[in-house]
Amino acid sequence: MGDKLDTPAIFWGVILWMVAWGVLGSIALRRRYFARDLDTSNASFVGALSGAALGPVGVGLLWARTPALTGRFVAVFGVIAVVLIAAAFAFADPDNNCVANGSFVASQITNGLIIGIIYGFMALGLTLIFSILGVVSFAHGEFYMIGGMLVYYITAVWFPGISPLAGVLGACFVAFCLGAVFERLMLTPMYSGKIDRPVEYGILATFGLAFTLQYFVQAVHGASPVKASRFVDFPRIRWPEDADPLWIKTSRGNLTLFETVSISNPRFIAAITCILVLLALLYLLHRTWTGKALRAVSQDRDAAAIAGIDPNRMNMLAFALGGMIAALAGALLVQAFSWLPQVGAIPAMRSFVIVVLGGLGSLPGAFLGGILVGFVEAAGTGCIPDAQKAASYIPAYGMIVLTLTLLLRPTGLFGRRYASGMHGQGG
């Protein structure tokens, strides 16, 4: 495996071909739909996908069947495009770890899935806040940061030897209260219509909170990195005993599947907890009165108010819950990464990417988007030949996804069609 692609011409040629036809397809189909007075909101996205996937054939097909853009086209073309990129990469660089080494691919996929679940969970908080308040919280990364910091302080500094569960619960409690207080103090003027542009106000207010929190923690704690110890050790398992390779093998800090895929304990625990909390959250949202009220407010504020729900209460609950979810993600990951006051920036960016990809305000979209972003990052870090460059580009992969989504399909994969981000005031 070299430092560069073996035959870069193949790979970049295919990419160029796809981009050229994608751009052409998106412009052409948008024009055609516009000229025919049809709904253009989806045309450029599907056009770009069809051009990227099948080139002139795809664009021609859609051109011929003009009013029939369905979800099926999107799915089929999307899969073809991804397969095409992967195939081009495999031909261009047949010795790459990602192509030649099956077990490496398996472990990359597993790790991408696990980290994607955690990302998706964190983005869930952001999308919950957006769906109720119409505000993108720029303080999401800072909630994540204080979650981890609190777990470290509770379990290692203030009450040494206490169960990590107490630390996690304490962190969640503090974040919940902080979110509720901040919402009451700072965001209430948004609802009364006194402010010209509530969305921008919300962004700036959460921005101020992020700034203050980050420097407050830095002032109190200092800039030295900390790390919490593992919450639980795996029991020693060899199963089944007579198989070769063993299907599952564990040590205290590691879990190995088929002796190829290795998952570290903290990430595994974090992902499992995220799934459990997600199930609890779904139960809350769909089976309890409070959850139903929350969803009602996110669908129609006025109608919910008529039905006897106080939308302002729900605003507070949503912001506090969203902050708590981010803090929980941080509390679970503080055992995996070393923690600094600035640690929130990267997960916050990732959450932005995920919620935009999944559709702002869509809960399933956030979770699926998280898993997709996890895969993209795993592929990006594992497959790019120049490792140093790949590491520097990590923050950019997600952002490229974000800008492309915003350009081609601002509502995201699952977004409500007219999700405007205008705080219930319409687009």
Add this chain to the structure above:
Amino acid sequence: MKHIPNLAGLLLLAFFAAFPLVYQGANYDYVMHVLITAFFYAILASSWSMLAGYAGQFSFGHMAFMGIGAYGTALFCHYFYITAEPTGFCTEFPFFGRYFVIVNAIGVTSTTLDQDCLRQAMAVWDGSVKVTPMPVALGIVLGTLAGGLAGLLVGLLVLRLRAAYLALFTLGFSEIVKAVISAEIDITRGQAGLELPALFERGVTVFGTSFERTDKIPPYYAMLGLLVLCLALLTWLARSRFGLFVRALREDQDAAAALGVNTTRYKVYVFSITTAMAAAAGAVQAHYVQIVTPNMLFLLQMSLVVAMAVIGGVENFVAAALGAIFLQILLETLRTSFTIGGIEVDMTVWRLVFFGLLLMITLRFFRNGLIAPLIDWFRRAGVAEETVAKRKEAAS
């Protein structure tokens, strides 16, 4: 009373113009440095307030355009030279009887940072051949144009995006620019940063007084001049039809379009003008500090600009500029740490906590910032109460 803001503005300008000639303190260079940085932030804050406050386009990528300006001039001055003889090592073209040389670095590692083909050739020539670097002013102009062009492109791309989507898109753009600069080490040298020639590499002589290249007075006046130029341009724009249309864009884009304002065109204009200003500020600042690194694109820098503009008054670019100058000076004076009851308070960090709190309080209770209402109060002072009320009613 009505003219007090104008008079105060003129006085302040006269003060800043005379300050470097009058001030005699021992910490002269330090004070001048603080002021130059303050002017730099003032340009960014005022152009951002034009974009966000006047036009309502909340962009979080303003620092990326600043960085494009800075890196534009840095790359230009770093890679291009004109020599009298061909080097034989570099990529070079004949250029009006001389040679236009593109410097390619050889094996960039930490120990060979200053090894490149031109230096090799110069070592052979041993001073016998004249090597001319590119003019700094041309670099600044090119950097400004690059920033404006990038702003034009982004403006075209974000036409359909509003509010939160716009903020996220510009943030994404900013992160991509930062990642590209950090990753393309072969060209930008990544975290090591690029070194630039000073603003006035060979010094300047004005009215018989000559200044060294390290003197603070020439860059001070350059930055102050750029600030005044930007403010004048913004004032002129705000008072023209452009300003009216741009404000219409903020208030209600659809209504403006329905009344015949070409919203697309003005959105793109306002993006390219303000980003070109940010790029110009970045280019001049880059030549002043003589090094550019990707760290100047951190989100913290953007937060500082946003906070300064908001505290000054986001819908008034003069107030935003003043807010930036005052806050930068305030942040510098608060730097000294002190001790209360045996506990040392590290003010280098705590001052930023106070800054964040000030930002939140301003947002919550003084929606128009702290300086803008003051200007408005004086402007209205001669007008009877009822007229003010009536005007307010008519406005709302």
